[in-house]
Amino acid sequence: MQNQKKIILVKDTNMDKETSSMIDKFLFGLRERGLSEDVKVIRAADLNIYNKGVVVKIWPENITYANVKKDDIDLIIHRTVENGKNIDELLVSETNKQLRIVLRNCGIIDPEKIDDYLDNEGYCALAKVLSEYSPDEVIEQMKISGLRGRGGGGFPTWMKWNFAKAQKEETKYIICNADEGDPGAYMDRSVLEGDPHSVIEGMIIAGYTVGAQKGYLYIRAEYPLAIKRITLAINQAREKGLLGDNILGTDFSFDLDVRLGAGAFVCGEETALIASIEGKRGCPSPRPPYPSVNGLWGKPTIINNVETLANIAPILHNGGDWFASIGTEKSKGTKVFALTGKVNNSSLIEVPMGTTLRDIVYNIGGGVLNNKKIKAVQTGGPSGGVIPENLLDTSIDYENLQRLGSIMGSGGMIVMDEDDCMVDIAKFYLQFCVDESCGKCAPCRIGGKQMLNILSNISEGKGDLEDISSLKRISQALQKASLCGLGQTAPNPVVSTLKHFEEEYIEHINEKICRAKKCSLLSIYEIIEEKCKRCSLCQRSCPVEAINGNREVGFTIDQEKCIKCGKCFEVCKFEAVSL
């Protein structure tokens, strides 16, 4: 097009300092050549490339240059803008490391309109299955695909389905587990809110395969918008003949209902979840028998996680081979992660299995907040563990994470920097599990509490070296003797921080030091004389009158009286209180 304007987007991806001066240089260069009218230069906030110096993107050609220096600008204007030639040395091939299968429609379609989903190949897999596949053929495709449960355990989905299918019962059930409760995890919520029909389609296919007539979506009540959208989607699907009697004119009938969780974390465990749907108290029961044999109301029941179910339609639409071509040898497909913590871009991402943690943190997450040093990445929530910085190049799959003492989990991923104390982190997750323990079995009820006491002592400087072996011993008891997954995995954060960061525990015990300065009872507050402006704000704020002195001679903190509340540190405007 003749009068099509060009746009140059500029962003300094290391820090923000260079952007403005680079833009000035561009503007100057363009003016010199009389191009000011035709080419616009724009400051971008993010070009999805990180730590590659100044990045310049030229539209409409979509050419991206990285590590651009001031001296390159004339060349870019002359060669690329005027003559349409690339400068090979500066080119970056855009490597988008994300691959969206589960999130294929999230952020693209209107989740409240079934027609939007239908326009994006929605329910095509269901139509294909109902017209071309027998239940055995569906299971065959699922087996080829290698899909494993995305709720955390990683059990092969086809096997679960096959067990339930083999049961000679008239009544069977499909349950979607949407009781997402790990701190910092919101994968399931986003799928239910952004693409509810993908989960419904997966459930209908599961129902057809195992011979179920009824399905339940168990959603935590804290997700009101997800509940609203999934209920709307179920009604729309019914109106279109995709749910209810004689689906799509065939003799297969299947219907769905929503059940709400009342806020108990343990109800994400499948036997507790079933109890909750039955109207009983949400307590787990021993397995076997597994739900696929004896589940809801004693009938064979499949329980799949939201993300697992959202994978079903693409697998059957594109074939099991297609899905198996993505990922690693034993872990196929992609995984959705909620990337949070000390990372620049907190985001919901989906990457092929086998991507490294470093890639995720630095190339998708944009690096660590405030350019601090990364200490570890926590995966798997309260059932998972930490992966230290030196192991960030491990590629993510079920086995690798387990080998490192963590788990895939449902997909929470929390980045931690040098300001995070590993004892404190272990304490946080253990506290969570102690609070959420249902109290039915003794190992979890008593063991968790005892471990928490020991950790509290260590973080308060009252620890003993023997505590470490006690922690390890109780952890083992919990892992072996607890009734359900909650208790069995509750010690994982402690075990894995002990495995990778034992020296921090020892520091807390022997030297009474918390290097991250998180354990406030171990810190010593002092006033730095050179920085102190003698405003007396700290003295006035101290609740125990532990600060001596006056505005003439300056102030000191009486360590005997100090209760380490941190008030003086908080109020000082001159950073004159040191930790």
Place this chain on the structure above:
Amino acid sequence: MSKLTLDSFKNKSKKAKKNNTNFIKVGLSTCGIAAGADTVFNVLKEELKKKEINVPVLRCGCAGMCYAEPLVEVKIEGMPWIIYGKVNEDVALKIIRKHVARKQVINDYIFSIKDE
């Protein structure tokens, strides 16, 4: 609403491409709404009405860029296909007045450029 049958899916073309039309899309999941996407959605609609510009404002789920919510995706012919982030009322007005009405890109709020 008429019920679908297996035949309804037989003649479906591979993917109904609707990329050529203009639209504005706002991410309205819990994450976006918490950051103020509801207000942005309404401001965009009202301003378009006031200016008598005919561009549909659509709703969508979470696009994943939580750090930049509220997100507004703008596709206008002859302009780059842009996702604006951290959009507040002011930026929403700018999107209509500058990007849509005068075909000018807005500084500082571009968080992603989509390929055609």
